[in-house]
Amino acid sequence: RQKLEKVDPSKHLSRKQNKAFPILSVLARDITELAFKEKTIFSPKLKRWHPLAAGVAVATLHVCYGNELKKYVKGINELTPDAIEVLMAADKLEKELVQIAVEDSVDSEDGGKSIIMEIHPYEAEAIIANLVKSWIIIRVDRLAELVDRILQQE
Secondary structure, rough: OHHHEEEEEHOOHHHHHHHHHHHHHHHHHHHHHHHHHHHHHHEEEEEOOOOOOHHHHHHHHHHHHHHHHHHHHHHHOOHHHHHHHHHHHHHHHHHHHHHHHHHHHOOOOOOHHHHHOOOOOOOHHHHHHHHHHHHHHHHHHHHHHHHHHHHHOO
8 A cells, every 4th residue: 555655656746747757667766766675674684584685576576567567568559758758767677676686696606697587678778779660660651651742743
């Protein structure tokens, strides 16, 4: 219940910004905040039972956010400011979570490779690149149609 209230974008943004701000971007920031709290507050105590406590925590957070991101990405048909905002927030979140996992596992036997291998990339940059590519193709096609119409009129 408390986390649901915290994800409410109206608590983070003005009313004007709230209308246009994607909730997954807010969620990414909240997960980052949660991950840093996990790293500083809980993981030091949990290391008694698991040597890579922070790594396991951030890998879990990464998967949970990734599941929501996949649903969102499936619904993206075109390049929009919201899509870019969400994908950039996802990319930033992923980098921060991986950094926490790496820092947590630096002293482990495998150097944290086992945890890092569990973190499957969101590939946000590739998704953005594909959206840009399709946006360009659509615009070029429209321009070609316009040129054809103009030439036919002359």
